[in-house]
Amino acid sequence: MLPQNREFEFTQADFEKVRTMIYNYAGIALSDSKHDMVYGRLAKRLRALNLKTFQQYLNVLQRGDPKEFELFTNSLTTNLTSFFREAHHFDILADYLKANSSQSEFNIWCSAASTGEEPYSLAITACEAFDTLRPRVRIIATDLDTHVLEKGQTGIYLADEVTKLGPRRVARFFDLQADGRYQLKQEVRNLITFRRLNLVEPNWSVRGPFDAIFCRNVMIYFDKETQLKILQRFAPLLKPEGLLYVGHSENLYHAAEYFKLQGKTVYELTKRGQR
Template sequence: MNKLPPIQLPKIEFAREFTFSDADFERVRKIIYKEAGISLNPSKKDMVYGRLVRRIRELKLAGFSAYVDLLESSGGKREFEQFVNALTTNLTFFFREEHHFPILAEHLKKKTGTGEISIWCSAASTGEEPYSLAMTALEAFPGASRPNISILATDLDTSVLETGRKGIYSADKVARLPPGHAVKYFDKLPDGNYQAKALLRNMITFSRLNLIEPNWPIRKTFDAIFCRNVMIYFDRETQHKILKRFSPLLKPDGLLFVGHSENFYFAADTFRLRGKTVYEHTPKT
């Protein structure tokens, strides 16, 4: 039996409100890489259009070329924050990649008697991750002898940091919490949303930080650093530089938690895999 030839469907081109040339996209790629370390794959062109077109409309600009001209001008600093916020991805939820939290709890329990525990959540997004860390730490020390626990929650995106600072979440997001945690750690608001109790909010300091900036305003070391699902946006050279900068900020027995799709085998001089996307310092020879 002869096979019928495959049907060739016509490629449909959708009309765009603004022209977005390859040259425009390349300019955007260079700016976001230089300022935020984000390496945009050419396949992300449509995504970039969809996220930036709203800014072009709001600013009443003629198109993408005019928008990039604004970013590169002396008066574009105010818009640059909006630009970065638009291009960063903030997918998160409470206790995401849940296998990390029992490991963290066991690690923290070894700190009994130390007096203070510090954790850095370096890609805090809208706050679900640092609040998950806070709840894990509190559950690890149910008694009155709990050490002082502080969590630094940083992100490049200022708008999501404000969400985290308020600690207000919809009912469907809070529903993802382990049984009993919503009642124990959140207050239900009149509008049906939930707000993290003051006990949680007071443990966390939300602050803007760009991981590729040359100077981080951090003057302490941490028992654990969470840097999950952010390194995937950086090229290997940038990843290696950041890992080397994490190392002196992590206590000698500290742990680095990374995303499920992130593998830093190339940084064996700094960190070695302990298991389940958890790293520890590589011993000095």
């Protein structure tokens, strides 16, 4: 039974079509419990396009309008992030950088950059590890959602998002703007290249080898088959001593041929994975 107070009719058949589209395009597996979430997010697109039914909207998508499909995908992706989320990962990375300080350059891939807090946390970690705003570190920050990448590229955040880092870090790595927001210093922003990337596409615009791949709180949106395919593609992009960082609720037991647990939600390559 559909809720009576809904502005648009959204049938189970409509939901199934949405679910198939986003799975085929981005590998995102929507559970039945996401029915209301999908309605709420896509209803905004119907209003923006002045459409009357979800069937009309699905017809727009099926006609292959690339801009609308991009907005459709952006609407259904989740971007929960913050600076230094799961802080122990950044401590492990700092130890790795210091232990290999003689290395000429470090390459890091943040594969779910969202609005930029995670890649900038990586950049700050590198700056602190080497006590310079110009460490020998190159960070590739990718995401499927073009809107969040645009915010990440600006490096501008609200005071509430930044001040939790503490006054010392804020003073060292940010500039206060006239409107009360904070922007990462240019030297920090120069460490990061933002780029759109769909993890289920056959060709990735990144090249290893990487010292670290951060893919945190991403696998939970994929089914096991899709997860394994992505993890198999990660393996040859990591250096033999490199580390893969995943989210606190994720594990790679189904990819045990390629990755073994090295620490809390941190994985290293197995001998099979290094081949």
